Amino acid sequence: MPLATGSVPAVDLPVSEARSVRTADLAVRTEGLTKRFRSGQVAVDGIDVAVPRGAVFGFLGPNGSGKTTTIRMLLGLVRPTSGHAWLLDRPMPASGASVLPRVGVLVEGPAFQPYLSGRRNLARLDANDATADPRTAPRRIDEALERVGMTAAAAKPYRQYSLGMKQRLGLAAALLRPRELLVLDEPTNGLDPQGTREVRVLVRELADAGTTVLVSSHLLSEIEQVCSHIGIMSRGRLLLQGERHEVMGSGTPHVHVTTTPADAPHAGALLEGLGVRHVTVEPATVHATVHGVLDDVEPAVVARTLVGAGVDLLGLEVRRQSLEELFVSLTGEGFDVAR
Amino acid sequence: MSPADLAPVPAPASTSSALHGPADVPADEWEPRRGAVGRMLRSEMALVFGRRRNVALLSGLAAVPLLLGLVLFVAQDTALAGQGPGFVGRVTGNGLFLVVASLFLCLPFLLPLTIGIATGDAIAGEAAGGTLRYLLSLPVRRTRLLLVKALATLAFVAAAVLAIAVVALAAGALLFGLSDLTLLSGATIPVGEGVLRMAGVVGYVALSLTGLVAVGLFYSTLTEVPVGAMAGTVVTAVVSAVLDTLPQLAVIHPALLTHHWLDFAEFLRLEVDPAVLGQGLAVQAAWVAVFGSLAWSRFTTADVTS
Incomplete structure (x- = not known):
């Protein structure tokens, strides 16, 4: 099987390192995952992701590099053109019904019914989850709201929320149930510095409780601070992945x-x-x-x-090289839209 | 989210809680629960019927018999009394006919428009708002989601027909009084039986609309633009009605979506012929089967990129 290295051959060490981990210890695994859209555009090009259980995996890449399409394939929203994906050792999308209740999700920004309150939106999501216990729903909703600091605004219609409040409600939805894996796409988007710090604390605390977290972000400093592992995507390819200190150590002093x-x-x-x-x-x-x-x-x-x-x-x-320097040296494009 | 709130909170292992780790969760936590579909359906109904726009839509439809009744009431002593298409001319003689006349007026456009709005919301609306990706990631099985959406939409359409009929009956009774029903043949039946015949009309009209609901749901799975799905649904009904008027196409008329819509008049005959009603309902069942299957195959395989 080819290693998921891109145009920079010097950094295949973290990838081979990750592949030596037993697959049963991986919360997220893909093999040759590829998505070619009908337009012919190859959004994701044969990537082999490996996220160990318990890791906080920082998923980096310029806009348009294929991060979100990868996440959508992991969740069964988008069908891969070829390749395979596993979440918590179960093949996706075939095992979605049994795996996804254990996965909390925030994909491409929060989305809720605009004319329902925050609390009723969470209640609606919970009512649609076939494995959720309706008897504990009110308590779980209250706890999730409190956890993201949204208790006071819970009765307001969603359309009146600021961007930061919407983002917090999205996090609350991901935390409605105890999760083994959290997939957080740009979780700090729209949050002020205080909110960003809170999310960081939250992620760290969830990870300490044993939850694996896959977090994508365009803010490198955030990733750098919370992640145990890092993967960098560019133009649909996974350029490198591995433990943070190894990835960072691969930079020259x-x-x-x-x-x-x-x-x-x-x-x-x-x-x-x-x-x-x-x-x-x-x-x-x-x-x-x-x-x-x-x-x-x-x-x-x-x-x-x-x-x-x-x-x-x-x-x-x-x-040593900062993550940002590493990122730019790998992708060569900073944070401009890749295509 | 103060630091104190973030301290690990011990919770009993038998209950689920967002505040403790996944290791404490009992094994059956992730099994589907009994009554899950019912819970989902109730939630969907609350969403559809709780939406202000939909309530306004139902109110608007319910206003049709009221306005029609008032117009006929005001004009009943003029030379124009007793004129009008369908059964409009007979309303002043018997308030029961306001039910039939109102449905007759709403069928060509207003009810298809209602179906278009409801089906456009169902899938395309969720896709446009981005909520579809979150529902599917919960997860909700796509087949189940489509089924629940179809049931909620059908319930809304049935409520629309019922709202028209109930207001028509009340307004008809109030403005013109209810009397023994004179049938198409000239025979009369008692007012009680007449009301039952009107219930039959309502049931037949509601079932006649199921084919268009299936078509609308299929359009809704094709697009992320609810208005597009809505327009497609309305256009389909209008085109069907137009084709139904061309004698050159007589051979396909019996299979057209709208061809049997006015067969509810069968309930105004002395002997209601089940074969006539059955044929109309069979055509609807065929449209439901074809477009339900199309919607299912499209929705269960489509990439959700919104």
């Missing part, structure tokens, strides 16, 4: 040396002598910065060499 302007050129020469690549010197009136790509050079060796040569070492920092 950079060294940043702060010194006096007088010593800066000397420091630059010393770094080059050690084998540091792309050394650049940024002179300034007070502090000068010298940076370069560290590769296999030990930071301790850099520090010892500089100090030993009499350079005034004011600061030395080793930085």
